[in-house]
Amino acid sequence: MPRLHLLLVLVFIPTTVASPRNLRLSPADIAVSDTAADDTPITYIEVDRPLRPPPGSSGPCSTLFLSHSFGFTYTKPPVTAAYSPPDCLVAAGDGASAISLAVLEWRATCRGVQFDRIFGVWLGGVELLRSCTAEPRPNGVVWSVSKDVTKYASLLAAAGNSTIAVYLGNLVNDQYTGVYHANVTLHLYFHPTPATTRQRASATSPADVIVPVSRSLPLNDGLWFQIQNASDVESASIVFPSNTYRVVLEVYVSFHGHDEFWYTHTPDGNGPFREVTVLLDGDLVGAVWPFPVIFTGGINPLLWRPITGIGSFNLPTYDIELTPFLSKILDGKAHELGFAVTNAVDVWYVDGNLHLWLDATSTATTASLVSYDATRLAAKTTTSQFDGADGQYYHTTASQRISATGWVASSSHGNVTTNATNTFTFENTNAFTSDGGAETVNQTTIAYAGVTVTDHTGAILYSQTSDQSFPLYVDIEAKQMTSHTANVTYTVAREYHETTVTAGMWWSGATPPQRRYLRNAQIGAVDVEMRDGTAVSATWGTRQTYRREAPDGCYFRNVTSRGYGIVFDESNEICPKESSAAARGEGSEETSSS
Numbered sequence: 043m044p045r046l047h048l049l050l051v052l053v054f055i056p057t058t059v060a061s062p063r064n065l066r067l068s069p070a071d072i073a074v075s076d077t078a079a080d081d082t083p084i085t086y087i088e089v090d091r092p093l094r095p096p097p098g099s100s101g102p103c104s105t106l107f108l109s110h111s112f113g114f115t116y117t118k119p120p121v122t123a124a125y126s127p128p129d130c131l132v133a134a135g136d137g138a139s140a141i142s143l144a145v146l147e148w149r150a151t152c153r154g155v156q157f158d159r160i161f162g163v164w165l166g167g168v169e170l171l172r173s174c175t176a177e178p179r180p181n182g183v184v185w186s187v188s189k190d191v192t193k194y195a196s197l198l199a200a201a202g203n204s205t206i207a208v209y210l211g212n213l214v215n216d217q218y219t220g221v222y223h224a225n226v227t228l229h230l231y232f233h234p235t236p237a238t239t240r241q242r243a244s245a246t247s248p249a250d251v252i253v254p255v256s257r258s259l260p261l262n263d264g265l266w267f268q269i270q271n272a273s274d275v276e277s278a279s280i281v282f283p284s285n286t287y288r289v290v291l292e293v294y295v296s297f298h299g300h301d302e303f304w305y306t307h308t309p310d311g312n313g314p315f316r317e318v319t320v321l322l323d324g325d326l327v328g329a330v331w332p333f334p335v336i337f338t339g340g341i342n343p344l345l346w347r348p349i350t351g352i353g354s355f356n357l358p359t360y361d362i363e364l365t366p367f368l369s370k371i372l373d374g375k376a377h378e379l380g381f382a383v384t385n386a387v388d389v390w391y392v393d394g395n396l397h398l399w400l401d402a403t404s405t406a407t408t409a410s411l412v413s414y415d416a417t418r419l420a421a422k423t424t425t426s427q428f429d430g431a432d433g434q435y436y437h438t439t440a441s442q443r444i445s446a447t448g449w450v451a452s453s454s455h456g457n458v459t460t461n462a463t464n465t466f467t468f469e470n471t472n473a474f475t476s477d478g479g480a481e482t483v484n485q486t487t488i489a490y491a492g493v494t495v496t497d498h499t500g501a502i503l504y505s506q507t508s509d510q511s512f513p514l515y516v517d518i519e520a521k522q523m524t525s526h527t528a529n530v531t532y533t534v535a536r537e538y539h540e541t542t543v544t545a546g547m548w549w550s551g552a553t554p555p556q557r558r559y560l561r562n563a564q565i566g567a568v569d570v571e572m573r574d575g576t577a578v579s580a581t582w583g584t585r586q587t588y589r590r591e592a593p594d595g596c597y598f599r600n601v602t603s604r605g606y607g608i609v610f611d612e613s614n615e616i617c618p619k620e621s622s623a624a625a626r627g628e629g630s631e632e633t634s635s636s
């Protein structure tokens with residue numbers, strides 16, 4: 043067995059962005075085992091639904107935000123461009139409410155050898171997209187990301203000039219030659235109906251104002267905060283409009299360096315549990331238990347070619363209902379909104395956007411916090427040994443509940459009471475043999491968020507429940523084949539699973555419940571053949587199924603890749619008659635077989 047250990051050490055050549063567990067191979071190492079034919083640029087994809095404007099919409103009206111080649115951009119200022127609402131949006135004459143769909147498109151090419159790079163796109167300090175680049179190949183790669191940014195309509199339509207900023211810290215030298223050539227484009231679609239039939243303003247439409255909770259330009263970095271350890275709190279000072287009647291904080295988060303693979307950490311790396319906490323003037327008001335995004339250079343980069351990991355090109359964001367806490371922030375004074383990461387190891391990139399709904403006919407709303415209850419976070423790791431003294435087994439569990447209720451009185455909606463309750467559970471097992479021959483991580487994060495808005499009689503005006511679960515399975519096995527050869531197999535399975543049910547409009551509860559269901563399940567494996575400690579060849583493949591069911595459309599895709607080829611691809615936009623995925627069984631047949 044010591045032989046295996048030696049081989050693994052040789053596979054896991056540390057790189058400039060190495061994690062302590064060396065779950066990264068450099069692009070140069072990968073080139074050795076990537077023996078696939080390589081004569082044309084390859085298109086990489088993240089499996090996602092196509093974005094369709096509502097029926098009758100006009101458009102798209104497309105505007106190139108910026109076009110740039112990201113060469114040596116590390117520690118340089120973000121690339122910026124001036125923004126003012128496109129002429130077609132101004133001509134639509136109805137401000138933000140003219141927009142039926144807004145799509146931000148990132149399209150890029152790269153050729154050569156390069157690491158995956160994290161990047162962000164901000165408009166007026168508000169983050170619109172967090173993403174990771176595809177790792178290139180000598181003859182090039184091309185990929186694009188389209189994100190629905192309709193919820194930022196007020197920002198897109200705001201009169202006056204603003205600034206678009208893109209930070210993508212890339213390093214170019216003799217060995218890492220890849221320059222990322224990228225275009226960022228906004229596509230707008232417009233409602234067919236004229237302004238006079240405009241929907242009544244509602245807290246279920248895009249927010250009236252969006253306020254960034256990020257760092258301000260100028261700086262030589264992204265606008266995100268960098269959280270480096272468990273005691274690090276990074277915050278922004280915010281003055282809230284005093285006629286705010288609803289607040290939702292949207293959080294962007296990504297993890298890098300020593301915490302890129304936090305879910306594999308043992309107690310000496312602060313264990314595998316991580317939680318982003320949101321602090322308002324130092325008090326805990328919300329939390330994010332993140333989906334374990336794996337970037338395109340993670341674990342084994344071949345796993346993410348050509349089908350990239352869930353969320354890697356379009357990182358998930360997390361919404362936190364802060365309306366019950368309005369009484370703390372309506373005084374016209376500055377308040378500190380901060381982020382921390384429980385158990386953090388260097389480094390987490392976190393920022394947020396405050397989506398604010400304002401009372402149209404008053405300059406001030408009044409509010410009071412009625413109840414607040416945050417159970418202490420329970421997190422513990424137990425360690426045990428198996429396989430004689432050779433194996434270590436870690437079991438970590440955590441749970442948390444944050445519940446707050448408050449009323450707000452406005453001229454638009456009267457006196458309404460909002461109850462926002464979030465519960466989280468987390469379980470992680472990590473088994474590995476002490477000689478480094480095998481490691482298996484199995485983790486599940488479950489998050490529930492419930493929001494109920496009631497009037498003075500207790501009648502429900504709006505309700506939303508969201509159930510998310512994020513299973514993760516990572517397995518690395520090394521097998522000695524002959525005295526000179528060994529095979530290392532990496533298997534990664536994940537799911538992004540979310541069901542959201544909403545009902546009511548804030549001014550009336552009399553709308554039927556709307557259910558949105560998403561189950562995105564991916565399993566991939568790569569076999570690397572080693573000879574005398576050097577990777578000589580590899581075979582790999584991915585299977586993914588994506589199913590979305592929602593009132594605005596359904597989408598199903600089932601796709602399989604082998605090496606760089608797509609060998610099976612089936613999709614449709616049929617909504618099942620009986621829209622109950624639960625009844626059909628939401629078992630994880632894709633992830634249990636491999």
Ligand SMILES: *[C@@H]1O[C@H](CO)[C@@H](O)[C@H](O)[C@H]1NC(C)=O
Pocket residue numbers: 109149150151223224225
């Ligand atoms: C960016 O846009 C320019 C001008 O339309 C085009 O020539 C170039 O090929 C585009 N680049 C990418 C990566 O799409």
Ligand SMILES: *[C@@H]1O[C@H](CO)[C@@H](O)[C@H](O)[C@H]1NC(C)=O
Pocket residue numbers: 124126202203
């Ligand atoms: C906005 O920018 C445009 C183009 O750069 C410029 O012509 C215009 O004067 C600016 N408007 C304001 C209000 O600064």
Ligand SMILES: *[C@@H]1O[C@H](CO)[C@@H](O)[C@H](O)[C@H]1NC(C)=O
Pocket residue numbers: 270271272273274
């Ligand atoms: C945590 O990070 C902050 C910000 O970089 C730094 O000021 C502080 O010294 C660090 N604390 C510890 C215990 O390392």
Ligand SMILES: *[C@@H]1O[C@H](CO)[C@@H](O)[C@H](O)[C@H]1NC(C)=O
Pocket residue numbers: 408449451457458459498
């Ligand atoms: C709003 O309603 C709550 C009870 O639901 C009540 O305690 C509070 O006084 C009311 N506020 C105003 C301004 O009427």
Ligand SMILES: *[C@@H]1O[C@H](CO)[C@@H](O)[C@H](O)[C@H]1NC(C)=O
Pocket residue numbers: 413445447461462463492
């Ligand atoms: C808020 O909702 C949660 C979950 O439904 C419930 O357990 C809690 O009792 C409610 N709080 C108040 C003050 O009504």
Ligand SMILES: *[C@@H]1O[C@H](CO)[C@@H](O)[C@H](O)[C@H]1NC(C)=O
Pocket residue numbers: 469484485486515633634
């Ligand atoms: C992961 O653990 C869950 C229980 O927490 C179990 O149901 C599941 O089968 C495990 N997955 C694998 C692949 O072992």
Ligand SMILES: *[C@@H]1O[C@H](CO)[C@@H](O)[C@H](O)[C@H]1NC(C)=O
Pocket residue numbers: 529569570571579580581
């Ligand atoms: C070892 O890895 C190579 C390359 O991926 C593969 O072709 C071969 O089938 C593997 N052998 C075994 C026994 O898994």
Ligand SMILES: *[C@@H]1O[C@H](CO)[C@@H](O)[C@H](O)[C@H]1NC(C)=O
Pocket residue numbers: 587600601602610
């Ligand atoms: C996806 O396609 C594979 C064939 O490649 C099939 O075995 C599997 O059952 C399909 N999955 C679903 C959910 O349709």
